[in-house]
Amino acid sequence: MIPRLVPITDLKRNGGKVLDALRQDRSPVIITEHGRAAAVLLDVASYEAITRRFEILQGIAEGERDIAEGRTLSWEEAKAGLGKWRR
Numbered sequence: 001m002i003p004r005l006v007p008i009t010d011l012k013r014n015g016g017k018v019l020d021a022l023r024q025d026r027s028p029v030i031i032t033e034h035g036r037a038a039a040v041l042l043d044v045a046s047y048e049a050i051t052r053r054f055e056i057l058q059g060i061a062e063g064e065r066d067i068a069e070g071r072t073l074s075w076e077e078a079k080a081g082l083g084k085w086r087r
Contacts (some may be wrong), residue, residue, distance in 0.1 A: 002027060004021070006018055006029050006030070006031055006041075008032065022042075026043050026046055028040050028041065028042050029042075
């Protein structure tokens with residue numbers, strides 16, 4: 001998935017065409033302003049997938065911090081805690 005570069009002026013003039021291409025190939029669009037990257041445009045499905053992955057990574061990082069700081073439970077404590085959710 002190679003991003004396409006689109007100058008802001010092209011986006012202003014041909015926004016519909018840029019969106020059509022984005023929906024079709026799902027490649028990120030890098031919006032440039034004065035020749036420099038200014039923003040990234042993604043299709044909704046790609047954005048949602050990235051967001052889900054980020055949330056999973058945050059959960060893993062939080063779990064690793066908990067382990068490093070000794071915030072863990074024994075199997076019996078965990079099983080008892082899960083029993084509350086099954087009711």
